[in-house]
Amino acid sequence: MQVLRYPLLVLLLLSLPLLSFSSDSDLLLKKIKPALQGNATIANAQLSTWNLSTPLCQWRGLQWATATGAPLSCDSASTRSNLSLNSDTSLQLTSIQLPASGLQGYIPSDIGDFSSLQSIYLAVNSLHGSIPLELGNSPSLSEIDLGSNSFNGSLPPSIWNLCNQLVSVRFHGNRLSGSLPDPAGPNHTCDSLKVLDFGENKLEGGFPLFITKFTGLQELDLSANRFTGSVPEALAEMKSLQKLNLSSNNFTGKLPAEFANSKFGADSFEGNTPSLCGAPLKKCGSGSGLSPGLIAGIVIGLMAGGVVLASVSITLFQRRKKIKNKRIDEEEIELEEGDQNGEGKLIVFQGGEHLTLEEVLNATGQVMEKSSYGTVYKAKLSDGGNIALRLLREGSSKEPEECTPLVRELARARHENLVPLRAFYQGKRGEKLLVYDYFPHKSLFDILHESTTGRSLLNWPRRHKIALGVARGLSHLHTGHDTPITHGDVRSKNVLIDELFIPRLADYGIGQLMVSAVADELVSASRADGYKAPELNKMKRSNPRTDVYSFGILLLELLMGKKPGEGKSGGFDLPALVKVAVLEETTIEIFDPEVLKGIRSPTEDGLVQALKLGMGCCAPVATVRPDMAEVVRQLEENRPRNRSNLYSPADIRSGAATPY
Ligand SMILES: *[C@@H]1O[C@H](CO)[C@@H](O)[C@H](O)[C@H]1NC(C)=O
Ligand SMILES: *[C@@H]1O[C@H](CO)[C@@H](O)[C@H](O)[C@H]1NC(C)=O
Ligand SMILES: *[C@@H]1O[C@H](CO)[C@@H](O)[C@H](O)[C@H]1NC(C)=O
Ligand SMILES: *[C@@H]1O[C@H](CO)[C@@H](O)[C@H](O)[C@H]1NC(C)=O
Ligand SMILES: *[C@@H]1O[C@H](CO)[C@@H](O)[C@H](O)[C@H]1NC(C)=O
Ligand SMILES: *[C@@H]1O[C@H](CO)[C@@H](O)[C@H](O)[C@H]1NC(C)=O
Ligand SMILES: *[C@@H]1O[C@H](CO)[C@@H](O)[C@H](O)[C@H]1NC(C)=O
Numbered sequence: 033m034q035v036l037r038y039p040l041l042v043l044l045l046l047s048l049p050l051l052s053f054s055s056d057s058d059l060l061l062k063k064i065k066p067a068l069q070g071n072a073t074i075a076n077a078q079l080s081t082w083n084l085s086t087p088l089c090q091w092r093g094l095q096w097a098t099a100t101g102a103p104l105s106c107d108s109a110s111t112r113s114n115l116s117l118n119s120d121t122s123l124q125l126t127s128i129q130l131p132a133s134g135l136q137g138y139i140p141s142d143i144g145d146f147s148s149l150q151s152i153y154l155a156v157n158s159l160h161g162s163i164p165l166e167l168g169n170s171p172s173l174s175e176i177d178l179g180s181n182s183f184n185g186s187l188p189p190s191i192w193n194l195c196n197q198l199v200s201v202r203f204h205g206n207r208l209s210g211s212l213p214d215p216a217g218p219n220h221t222c223d224s225l226k227v228l229d230f231g232e233n234k235l236e237g238g239f240p241l242f243i244t245k246f247t248g249l250q251e252l253d254l255s256a257n258r259f260t261g262s263v264p265e266a267l268a269e270m271k272s273l274q275k276l277n278l279s280s281n282n283f284t285g286k287l288p289a290e291f292a293n294s295k296f297g298a299d300s301f302e303g304n305t306p307s308l309c310g311a312p313l314k315k316c317g318s319g320s321g322l323s324p325g326l327i328a329g330i331v332i333g334l335m336a337g338g339v340v341l342a343s344v345s346i347t348l349f350q351r352r353k354k355i356k357n358k359r360i361d362e363e364e365i366e367l368e369e370g371d372q373n374g375e376g377k378l379i380v381f382q383g384g385e386h387l388t389l390e391e392v393l394n395a396t397g398q399v400m401e402k403s404s405y406g407t408v409y410k411a412k413l414s415d416g417g418n419i420a421l422r423l424l425r426e427g428s429s430k431e432p433e434e435c436t437p438l439v440r441e442l443a444r445a446r447h448e449n450l451v452p453l454r455a456f457y458q459g460k461r462g463e464k465l466l467v468y469d470y471f472p473h474k475s476l477f478d479i480l481h482e483s484t485t486g487r488s489l490l491n492w493p494r495r496h497k498i499a500l501g502v503a504r505g506l507s508h509l510h511t512g513h514d515t516p517i518t519h520g521d522v523r524s525k526n527v528l529i530d531e532l533f534i535p536r537l538a539d540y541g542i543g544q545l546m547v548s549a550v551a552d553e554l555v556s557a558s559r560a561d562g563y564k565a566p567e568l569n570k571m572k573r574s575n576p577r578t579d580v581y582s583f584g585i586l587l588l589e590l591l592m593g594k595k596p597g598e599g600k601s602g603g604f605d606l607p608a609l610v611k612v613a614v615l616e617e618t619t620i621e622i623f624d625p626e627v628l629k630g631i632r633s634p635t636e637d638g639l640v641q642a643l644k645l646g647m648g649c650c651a652p653v654a655t656v657r658p659d660m661a662e663v664v665r666q667l668e669e670n671r672p673r674n675r676s677n678l679y680s681p682a683d684i685r686s687g688a689a690t691p692y
Pocket of ligand 2: 080081083085
């Protein structure tokens with residue numbers, strides 16, 4: 033028997049329970065009914081017909097077969113009222129069909145004990161829990177539809193035990209997670225299988241390649257999951273496939289060329305990462321679609337508007353305030369203030385409780401930085417304290433309904449290595465102010481490239497400390513919240529360094545607040561600065577992987593002491609320099625001489641590992657880059673040995689309290 037070749041199957045067969053029910057109806061009553069019913073307080077109308085005082089033919093949603101395998105015919109009045117069928121041990125359950133029946137329970141493991149059960153249709157109920165492993169023990173099961181329920185957990189691999197008999201498998205619209213399990217044997221063809229529908233779940237991992245071996249498959253729906261990686265050639269070669277839906281996943285790369293002439297349109301593939309390309313989707317390698325002239329127009333327009341508005345926003349408002357709304361929970365404190373004239377409103381986040389609308393709008397500002405979409409001010413409060421204000425010009429950011437929830441997400445980010453967002457002001461005309469803590473210290477860019485003495489202050493232990501801090505901050509953005517926050521603009525200008533060389537990342541998530549024209553422009557305009565991942569030439573939105581790329585450049589920048597970017601901006605293609613150096617075996621020469629001071633062995637001090645890590649982060653193919661958690665781990669593992677020169681003597685007191 034082919035079956036015994038697979039250890040999984042052997043295990044499953046051994047674990048088959050001893051049959052302890054006298055008949056299928058007994059099993060149905062004692063095990064299946066209470067489980068499907070769940071602990072719902074009101075008895076389910078369909079399920080309550082499954083009882084001994086009701087003739088078997090009137091039990092709803094079930095089909096039976098006689099000992100010969102013929103369907104039990106319930107046509108005649110005598111069969112319909114025959115109570116003794118209820119415990120007829122020769123009758124076998126063949127189908128359970130209770131779609132949209134208000135079931136609130138779960139599927140018990142006993143489901144695998146019906147020897148003749150062929151189909152289960154329980155779609156559109158409120159069933160939850162996991163799909164029991166024992167489902168794969170059902171010797172006759174061929175059609176399963178458990179769509180639109182709340183099943184979670186992963187799909188048990190035992191499902192493929194049924195490979196030779198399965199006809200359709202539908203789990204659309206549940207919460208199944210993890211990757212799809214491979215069949216135990218490598219060449220399962222599941223010849224009779226026609227439909228596989230796992231759409232709208234939370235499945236992840238690469239394209240489940242084993243599916244392409246299912247020779248008779250006509251319909252495949254993997255839409256709206258979290259699948260990643262490329263779409264395999266073998267899928268395009270599946271002759272039987274009539275319907276295909278891979279939309280709304282995170283597939284990347286070039287679609288197999290065969291799809292250009294297939295029956296599948298763009299709607300089979302849309303909603304994946306922007307890097308998924310090739311017919312029937314957009315051509316690979318096409319640009320952003322904005323002409324340089326148009327971009328310049330947008331930039332100039334925004335700059336003009338930004339400056340004019342700035343002078344209006346700061347110091348001119350004087351309105352009475354009124355506390356509208358107060359909300360406190362352990363994670364966030366949020367006060368909403370609006371002035372009575374409805375001019376605008378201030379939302380205060382944790383740590384910004386001292387700020388009022390009046391204070392913020394009356395603060396006297398000093399321009400620190402201007403950009404296409406707004407201006408950053410250092411602003412002095414009446415109590416003498418300082419805040420940093422980032423003004424987003426009217427029209428540059430999304431509508432309040434869309435923007436405010438995003439800002440709230442950003443405000444939840446609290447980490448030693450992140451500049452905290454303390455408040456958010458929304459003006460009547462659409463102008464917005466993001467209020468941050470003000471840090472008097474310089475950006476990493478300034479220290480590395482603009483100051484004559486700065487670079488020499490940055491010995492390797494300090495640079496390592498900065499790299500690790502930035503990595504931790506970024507990792508927190510990526511994984512510290514329900515919704516990952518993409519920084520979108522990791523660069524040395526956005527890393528503030530204090531006197532203890534603790535780095536703080538500023539400006540995270542700003543791009544997400546912008547209307548798409550401005551967001552696109554941010555990506556295009558800063559490409560020249562050398563931090564942009566290559567895939568951003570094709571796609572427009574940053575994601576955690578493009579952050580990793582930018583971090584890689586930042587790490588190389590720290591190690592080499594050189595500005596990233598293009599030649600004309602005075603910068604260098606840092607990864608290319610490293611590649612050349614490695615090929616020419618002059619690797620040691622690419623390190624900033626300041627970094628090598630006091631270093632006995634570049635390997636034992638973690639320099640070489642950091643260089644490798646930087647290059648790994650800059651991998652042209654996004655999927656092979658490490659994630660930030662892994663970057664943190666590697667930096668922690670490869671620290672400089674001598675860290676006594678981390679702090680200047682004056683720093684030691686507070687430095688000792690800083691976890692590093
Ligand atoms: C029964 O249902 C209630 C609410 O629907 C739930 O809170 C409770 O945990 C459930 N009990 C069991 C044993 O599942
Ligand atoms: C048995 O089923 C009948 C309908 O067929 C229903 O009226 C009755 O309430 C059920 N009895 C129990 C105990 O659920
Ligand atoms: C009721 O079913 C039993 C068991 O299948 C059978 O022996 C009996 O003849 C049936 N009675 C009627 C009236 O059909
Ligand atoms: C599935 O959901 C239940 C709540 O319905 C939860 O207790 C359980 O942890 C979840 N299991 C998995 C694997 O997510
Ligand atoms: C699986 O199929 C491939 C190609 O069809 C073949 O080369 C391979 O030997 C098969 N493996 C097994 C275990 O049958
Ligand atoms: C795709 O990946 C990104 C980043 O990893 C994530 O934010 C997004 O939710 C994913 N999309 C889907 C449909 O899973
Ligand atoms: C693909 O699936 C998505 C969501 O699951 C659905 O909205 C879309 O209409 C489907 N497209 C096709 C071509 O079936």
